[in-house]
Amino acid sequence: DGGITQSPKYLFRKEGQNVTLSCEQNLNHDAMYWYRQDPGQGLRLIYYSQIVNDFQKGDIAEGYSVSREKKESFPLTVTSAQKNPTAFYLCASSEWGLANYGYTFGSGTRLTVV
Amino acid sequence: AQSVTQLDSQVPVFEEAPVELRCNYSSSVSVYLFWYVQYPNQGLQLLLKYLSGSTLVKGINGFEAEFNKSQTSFHLRKPSVHISDTAEYFCAVSDRASGSRLTFGEGTQLTVNP
Numbered sequence A: 001d002g003g004i005t006q007s008p009k010y011l012f013r014k015e016g017q018n019v020t021l022s023c024e025q026n027l028n029h030d031a032m033y034w035y036r037q038d039p040g041q042g043l044r045l046i047y048y049s050q051i052v053n054d055f056q057k058g059d060i061a062e063g064y065s066v067s068r069e070k071k072e073s074f075p076l077t078v079t080s081a082q083k084n085p086t087a088f089y090l091c092a093s094s095e096w097g098l099a100n101y102g103y104t105f106g107s108g109t110r111l112t113v114v
Numbered sequence B: 001a002q003s004v005t006q007l008d009s010q011v012p013v014f015e016e017a018p019v020e021l022r023c024n025y026s027s028s029v030s031v032y033l034f035w036y037v038q039y040p041n042q043g044l045q046l047l048l049k050y051l052s053g054s055t056l057v058k059g060i061n062g063f064e065a066e067f068n069k070s071q072t073s074f075h076l077r078k079p080s081v082h083i084s085d086t087a088e089y090f091c092a093v094s095d096r097a098s099g100s101r102l103t104f105g106e107g108t109q110l111t112v113n114p
Helices: none
Strands: A004-007 A010-013 A019-025 A031-037 A043-049 A064-066 A076-078 A087-094 A109-113 B003-006 B010-014 B019-021 B023-026 B031-038 B044-050 B056-058 B064-068 B073-078 B087-095 B108-113
Touching: A004 A087, A010 A019, A019 A031, A019 A087, A019 A109, A043 A064, B003 B087, B010 B019, B019 B108, B023 B031, B023 B087, B031 B064, B031 B073, B044 B056, B044 B064, B044 B073, B073 B087
Parallel strands: A010 A109, B010 B108
Antiparallel strands: A004 A019, A019 A076, A031 A043, A031 A087, A064 A076, A087 A109, B003 B023, B019 B073, B023 B073, B031 B044, B031 B087, B056 B064, B064 B073, B087 B108
């Protein structure tokens, strides 16, 4: 079955370390997205990518970086510049330019700074 | 620009009672509207969507929503809720001008009590 896989499900990071969250999809979707979720704040867009080798900043890109070297993969790196990285991170994908399809979401990664 | 307002951040109800989760949107063009559900520590799952046609949309798990263009609303309803409906619910909007980008509301936590 097609879907999106996020790994790991739980991740612990020491202050000052970079960590990379994995997101892989086998839906052949063009677009991929990263969201951050904090209690009571809904979903906030970090980065999105419409095609391979191209990506755009979302609303809260500072302290994060991404790459899109393959259509199936869109990893997110949380850098040491992100001052408050503890959150639930969601990856999603969609067909770009087809607004009526909506998104397919992964099951999320919970990152905790220790 | 699009925006979505979910009018209630928390909705507590008793089991077997009816429930309505309210969503208002703003957009200058024709829109596509979505409701997603999120269970604890999981990704978002599509409940239903409105693309065009009949203003009453039926989704999974007995939920339905009504598109009201004059009031720019897309409220979610269920005539009788179960304990298992306890989750967070997100309303989202997109339009052709946004490609496939969704704009999400801040979510409504539905808690069903016995």
